[in-house]
Amino acid sequence: MASSMSDQQFIKSFTIFLILGVILTLFLIAMGIVNAGTITQRVQDERNALAATGSTNTLAPVGQMNVGTVSAPAAQPVQVAAASIDGAQVYQGACMACHAAGIAGAPRTGDKAAWAERIAQGADTLYTHAIGGFQGKAGVMPAKGGNAALSDDEVKAAVDHMVAQSQ
Ligand code: HEC
Incomplete structure (x- = not known):
């Protein structure tokens, strides 16, 4: 049975495959931790920067849509023009x-x-x-x-x- 893999060969390949998988998984986890750390650090830095500027609104949206200013009608003195009386x-x-x-x-x-x-x-x-x-x-x-x-x-x-x- 030269063409088919022997059990031993299969186990050997499978073990290598498993080890590689574990290594890859560990690598990805490590990357994740590193990344998470970086992001956490960045958020922390940003907060510190905001705090330094004295801004209390740390929850302010990064962008705001400008839909035009809706100004409340200014209180105007009621002026009755002579002509309208x-x-x-x-x-x-x-x-x-x-x-x-x-x-x-x-x-x-x-x-x-x-x-x-x-x-x-x-x-x-x-x-x-x-x-x-x-x-x-x-x-x-x-x-x-x-x-x-x-x-x-x-x-x-x-x-x-x-x-x-x-x-
Ligand atoms: C309580 C009664 C009374 C009411 C109310 C009244 N009047 Fe008279 N008005 C008079 C009398 C009386 C005269 C005349 C005075 C005179 O010539 O001796 C007069 C005169 C006038 C004259 C003429 C003034 C002039 O130089 O000859 C005008 C203008 C006038 N009134 C406007 C008004 C207007 C405007 C109102 C309402 C906002 C009004 N009156 C309400 C009694 C009144």
Whole structure:
């Protein structure tokens, strides 16, 4: 049986094969240990470096996707432009009580005769009298029609509305 391996030969080859396998395994394990050591060392170094920079965020991601800044809308003071104030609405809320019917000597809105002379004083005077109050011959115009919560611009818008209705 020259062509087939003898048992002895087989055992010999198998033993060599086994030994080689063990050596290879040991080699790989050793490599692994060395590598692991290196990696551990690298992580340690990195941490130390981070600590040295004073950064406390050691868990910060290496990269960050920038999806644009979402800035919270800055708190802006509510500015009501004079143009956006509804003079008619202010008038209805604060001025109509006296000026619609002409109560207590108030010039009635729409009464052109009653308003002609007042309008002739100029808008600034009307504004001043409406905002600051006004004691005239006919009666007392309370400051802002008695509604102190109104802004000057709101009162002006109401005056504009009244004047527009009365000329
Ligand atoms: C409590 C009643 C009353 C209310 C409310 C009132 N007014 Fe008058 N207003 C008067 C009287 C009275 C006069 C007339 C005073 C005078 O000429 O003797 C007057 C006069 C005016 C005049 C004319 C001023 C001038 O120079 O001739 C304007 C403008 C005016 N009011 C605007 C307003 C506006 C705007 C409001 C609402 C924000 C308002 N009033 C609310 C009573 C009122």
